[in-house]
Amino acid sequence: MKSVIGFTVGRHAVFGIVAGLVLCLLGMGPDRAHAHRVMVFAWIDGNTVLTQSKFPGDRPVSVGDIIVSDADGKQLLKGTTDEQGLFSFGLEQIPAPGPVTISLVAGMGHQASWTLTEPEVARAMGAEKPEPDDSLPVKEKADAESAGTVSPAAAATGTPESVVSSSSCLTEAQVEGIVERSLERKLSPAMNMLVTIQESMAVGVDDVVAGIGYILGLAGIAAYAYSRGRKG
Secondary structure, eight states: OHHHHHHHHHHHHHHHHHHHHHHHHHHOOGGGGGGOOOEEEEEEETTEEEEEEEETTTEEOTTOEEEEEOTTOOEEEEEEOOTTSEEEEEGGGSOSSSOEEEEEEOSTTOEEEEEEOHHHHHHHTTOSOOOOOOSSOHHHHHHHHHHTSBOHHHHHHOOGGGBOSOGGGSOHHHHHHHHHHHHHHHHHHHHHHHHHHHHHHSOOHHHHHHHHHHHHHHHHHHHHHHHHHHHO
8 A cells, every 4th residue: 555655646747847847947948948038129329329238237248149020031241249239220220211120130049129119210310201380370480480590491390499599489388399309219228128127027827828838837846755764
């Protein structure tokens, strides 16, 4: 009877080990192998596209492959990150305004990607259509142009640089609107990066399944060791 019980416990232990390993494998995709993740970020500064690649713990990805592709998946260029995990390229290497995907391949199955949206690229390339400016009523724009205080470009764009002289024609609310739009364009890439970091650090279903599998695997090993001890 003792041997039968020992065999039963041992068989269940083996099943537990196998089940635990299977669950661990199911919960560990290529991007979760060895509990490592990689992140790549990209933004546009003037006429340059900058990228930064990191492992968790603020560790740079050195000698990682960076592949830049267009919306159709066509590769535009390829490069390698430096010791600080940085890689950059000129905006002129993008043939047309449109979404661009920057993919990082760091080896050992570690991959990540970042997409620069079409508005971001078009704005940097100067191909974006100007947004309608509601900060100045039509009549005030016409009066300002006739008085020579605002250039025709100012009426179209409403940017701070377009005001030639006499800012007294703008109300406080209009100035605030211009500044808010300018800040929104500058801060939008940074906000997107923060959202991506938060999402990548969140615990997902795969993480939970992998954790359960790991626990079941340890429990199976313990049960098997216990059964072997009783046999002895």
